[in-house]
Amino acid sequence: MPGLLLGDEFPNFEAETTIGRIKFHDFLGSSWGILFSHPRDFTPVCTTELACAAKISDQFKKRGVKMIALSIDSVEDHRNWSKDVMSFNSEAESALPFPIIADDKRELAVLLGMLDPDERDKDGMPLTARCVFVVGPDKKLKLSILYPATTGRNFDEILRVIDSLQLTAQKKVATPVDWKPGDKVMVIPSLSEAEAAALFPNGVTTKEVPSGKKYLRYTQL
Numbered sequence: 001m002p003g004l005l006l007g008d009e010f011p012n013f014e015a016e017t018t019i020g021r022i023k024f025h026d027f028l029g030s031s032w033g034i035l036f037s038h039p040r041d042f043t044p045v046c047t048t049e050l051a052c053a054a055k056i057s058d059q060f061k062k063r064g065v066k067m068i069a070l071s072i073d074s075v076e077d078h079r080n081w082s083k084d085v086m087s088f089n090s091e092a093e094s095a096l097p098f099p100i101i102a103d104d105k106r107e108l109a110v111l112l113g114m115l116d117p118d119e120r121d122k123d124g125m126p127l128t129a130r131c132v133f134v135v136g137p138d139k140k141l142k143l144s145i146l147y148p149a150t151t152g153r154n155f156d157e158i159l160r161v162i163d164s165l166q167l168t169a170q171k172k173v174a175t176p177v178d179w180k181p182g183d184k185v186m187v188i189p190s191l192s193e194a195e196a197a198a199l200f201p202n203g204v205t206t207k208e209v210p211s212g213k214k215y216l217r218y219t220q221l
């Protein structure tokens, strides 16, 4: 199945959405972007996910990330489902704060390698998996995560990853397990000791390990 690799330019697809027809790169402009797909409208897990994404949409905005969802139903279904989603959030009067792509012909699902072979509709057609694509301002794929239809995503983790992506796009650091903004970061292995000392004025501390190798280098930004 075709798919995308990290660093690939994200396809500049055209699609119908709940805000009209878009060209993806124009939709993104110079922003970061997140595209998250759903198996189907009017399904329980998808509804909880869209509701969560809507609730924390200001967190994406704060990070300069444009949001867009996708599922394999029509614009009309998406518009009706959006009302359920906002009602689930007890915000029935508000509009869903991001558009949904109508991939009812599954063209994007195939192009982006999003079909889940284990989940099928009543006609035996495969549904979309829960993909997350984060695209940088250079339109290149920075992150992809693929969940099966039966497992809902954790949008706090997605925000955490975006914080790491945005930081490591600017600085020669990597973020360790469970890192959160403000925590110490790790110096990337390709930097020499002298380069690290010059780049990180707060100093670099190295954790001693039995191998004697000095690769566990931390700094506070």
Ligand code: BEZ
Binding pocket: 039, 040, 043, 044, 045, 046, 047, 119, 127, 149, 150
């Ligand atoms: C759901 O969103 O609840 C769902 C969709 C497709 C398969 C399983 C669960």
